[in-house]
Amino acid sequence: MHASIEQLLNLRDAAPEASDVAGHVNGCQRCQAELGRLRIVQVGLQSLPEIPAPEGSWEALSRKRPGKGSAKPMVFTGWFWTGSLAAALAVAVVLFGLLNQVPRGPESGSGSAMSGTTPVLVSRSGTETAGSAAKVGDMAQLMARSQQLEQVLRAMPEGPQVVSADTAGTISVLEDRVAMIDYRLSMGEQPELSSAQLQRLWQERVDVMNSLVQVRYAQAQRASF
């Protein structure tokens, strides 16, 4: 029987390995070839070129470090916590109010790609979710839901001055996705798109908008706290 990959990795790294395994590998062309490939992959990984840090990253870091040069920890005052709490409450109240304004469709069990990530958008009645409520609704409901999510986004506070690259990238991807759907919907005035296709597009728009609201909500929370 040939050597397992773990045994070959032990031999590659000069880790302890049973002598009969080492003996087999020495005399087996196939195992020798596999061992050679493992060595090549390791050397290949070690030889991958360095990826330079993005341009302007030092400047971004400098902006992120108030009082740069000092090692003093950040001090959170009572005003900081009061302000943070007020901001978070404001976001929650706005979202709650807006989500209650729009009629809901029948209940459905499925959620959007990101459902379940924020308390505001999930399971207020125990079984119904804001994103999935529109899933089985007709096109008018989907359009109303989409419009409602637009309102929610507009009502959200401006993003913080410093946004993590991760969050910014996610928001950008989702916004691009909405733009792509809008473009396809604008083509929907033409007769070649069936009503079923149009409904799917509106459903997709609602799902992506829902994800965008959740990311922005999470961002607002992170900015507050």
Place this chain on the structure above:
Amino acid sequence: MSRFSETQIAPSLLARAVAGDSKAHEGLYRAFSGPVYTLARRMLGQAAQADEVLQDTFVEVLGGIGNFRGEAPVSAWIRKIAVSKCLMHLRSAWYRKGRSIEGIPGVVELVLQDQAGTSEADLTGVGMDLEQALSRLHPVGRAVVWLYDVEGYTHVEIAEMLGKTVSFSKSQLARSHQRLQAILKPEQGGLTCMQASNNS
């Protein structure tokens, strides 16, 4: 070989950084930002997350450099912080959320475009570039491969960092190498020596 161990800085620069000199802080950043960013890109796969790890790492490094006593090389200290930040990303709900977004049609294409800007390392003429093959591994497996094969951590150290057993680290490494071989040799239809022995 780890980029960190290859990176040297003048003792005088380090001393000035410890003393709080902001120019020296920038020098430290210029010296180690590449290794940190490379580590994060290879472990996490995506530029956006690597950017965040880079920033978070240096916020901690420059915030704590005043207390650096030189008991270990500064490169090892910075690498430890960077690895810890990467592992935090792998464990975070935010990272998993980012991965779930990939379920939205069209997002995967955008993510792949983001990753396409990386270097091309052709490995002995095989069909798939090693860097791309690495990016197709499961995140935890990719992290183990990078930490073990490139950064030189032992299985004991990796297991400790991941909060798992040594066996877990070893099996992740073996499975990831098996997957790498399969990605790099798609033209080879039959079972390899190792696959045959593992299946038997």
